[in-house]
Amino acid sequence: MGLLSVNSLSPQIKQYLMITGNYWAFTLTDGALRMLVVLYFHQLGYSPLTIAMLFLFYEIFGVITNLVGGWLGARFGLNKTMNIGLAMQIVALIMLTASTEVLTISYVMVAQALSGVAKDLNKMSAKSAIKLLVPENSESKLYQWVAILTGSKNTLKGVGFFLGGILLTTLGFTGAIIVMASLLILVWIVSLLFLKDDLGKAKNKPKFTEVLSKSTAINRLSAARMFLFGARDVWFVVALPVYLSVTFQWDHWWVSGFMASWVIGYGIVQSFAPYFTGKNQGRVPTGQSACLWAGMLSLLPIVIAVALYFDFYIQYSIIIGLLVFGIVFAINSSLHSYLIVSYANKDAVSLDVGFYYMANAMGRLIGTVLSGWVYQAQGLIACLAISTLFVILAALISSKLPNKTEVTI
Template sequence: MLALSQLPKNVKQYLIITGNYWAFTLTDGALRMLVVLYFHDLGYSPLSIAMLFLFYEFFGVVTNLVGGWLGARIGLNKTMNIGLALQILALGMLLFDASWLTVPWVMAAQALSGIAKDLNKMSAKSSIKVLVPDNANQALYKWVALLTGSKNALKGIGFFLGGALLALFEFHGAILIMWVALVIVWLFSLWALKEDLGKAKYKPKFKDLLSKSRAINTLSAARLFLFGARDVWFVVALPVYLSVTLDWNHWLVGGFMATWIVGYGIIQAFAPHFTGKKQGKTPDGRAALLWALVLTLIPASIALSLNSFEQWNTIILIGGLMLFGALFAINSSLHSYLIVLYAKEDGVSLDVGFYYMANAMGRLIGTILSGLLFESYGLVVCLWVSSGFILITSVLSISLPRHKE
């Protein structure tokens, strides 16, 4: 505690923001798994389950765009606390009697949760740019990778937590436990976060929402297709396939999804070691292109193998998705570093918010396609579309800036 008290103010504020982000991430992952499994048990079709997340992803698009502007005007501490409050409200909406849990009601709760999640993510990611000195690119990459990786590892634990809480306490009991825990975190955050970290020196106008940087626009478009490629099979198709086709119970589905996300997060945290740290290099647009090209091959290979070796489908699917997760983690970590690198320091949340707006749009497209394609054509088609999306990411990455020799 003494060591923590002696840290600079900005660092202590950032550590509190990171802790808030982690706590929020646990509830976000758990809530996602709870909703998928609970409403599947109620007899909802894959497309109907996907539609429950429609507003979650749609309002993520809006929140990242407006939230970046808001963070630059009022400070990232305030946007963080607003996000926590909205997640508490979203969980509270799901505590009502089961007769209230209609599709429109759950979609509204998920809309609030989507706004909350992206306010939290934008606040945490933007803070790094403010705290790391100019031109300390290796340090910047390391801290971005650690934050992103730890967040996704905790989200994976949240997936497992959601499946476990549903099995042990049923839906309403699980939601109540998460609601109480997050209220405690929010009250501490209101007391502890006092600095206007990330507040711009100028008052950005609403017209400043759209990025004027070619590099940020290109990276944002690449990010859209990258995350669309993941969610087209991950959000609805995979958990329903594991539950229905492979006859896995809630514990197994939640455990597998959790393992995938935790492993994905760990590799994200260590991404600098795979992309040039030993040679004293930081990645550029060339690295983003090469890693995307490699990733393109994985979903296509899984799809071909599932059709050719049906007796080995379980091993092929699990092994293939683990490999996909490892390579996707490196791609995601590279992108997360590049956006913070490209962003302007003054009003950094404007550029970061615009970028994660594209990220949310990719998730929205992937979520809708996940339910639609799986219900109509099955998991194999979802994997082919995933491969096609990553190929588009590769093509866009060709024009990303590269280091001058």
């Protein structure tokens, strides 16, 4: 009966399910790897700034990958970029099975660079493909599909954080890496067999000089996205897990469990974001929506920072404050994910989406470096203050976005 139900699905739905399953598996291992690296190298005695540096190439190569990957997807097809991303993640994981003596800072940075390339090839391919699978002028359906893909991905990333803590505790670092690599090899084989060959190929092969967006709307949205994700990662990537471990004396299970809960909740809210932003009234988000929600988000990190400064129920302030931040941030992120897919030119959609996620990766890069550096120098309050400033900048930039969902490129 289940096989009959699958066979009765349209080709578009089958491809959507294949892409989503591919993206889910990748995200699960990516989240687990992130938590494994943070906790394992903190356990080995690395400083917060050094741990942040382990992710430096991950984020730098993510910037480059999104820019180049969009062009590759338009020329050769999104199936190829997605499968190449999976293969590179497998190689990156296998590299990390080396002995502790080999796992030097530079070696881990190279492995993380491969992982960064892999992650953004996979994400760019998945997000671009949605535009191609939804019929023209179906903005509400497009928003819903993007929200489901993005939200479910982040929910699984949270599960990956929790999984990383469990695997580190039960199997150790190397054992955890072997389990994840084995899972991805199976997914990669299935993806090679069943993903369509021509998905995302542009009718006219774009030149490499076309990787930079010529759309004012996409440029503005990309700049807003950069500050939005810098605002999250400036406290989330290194500062928060180290703070929880040092200040509250939480072990790996508690740290990874809290981080996982945050991301899982964040992903669930993303999936239901259309219901928070007017779906029941038949509306889809506009540029004004992005500005409004960013304005609301800007209030939260400074409130948490003030509570910490005055020593006001620190543990409750951190936990409750960041959970509320996660809810509002998730709606912001889902709005942005919809707007870029809606604004993008359908022919060679991966060029526009790749450029946008290049800005996203740049925001993560800035946030990651600041998370280690600022936390080590000034502490979590300073990280939250910078987060506030970044969200305000995102809101100001978003105020200039067009209040329509279709943009002429």
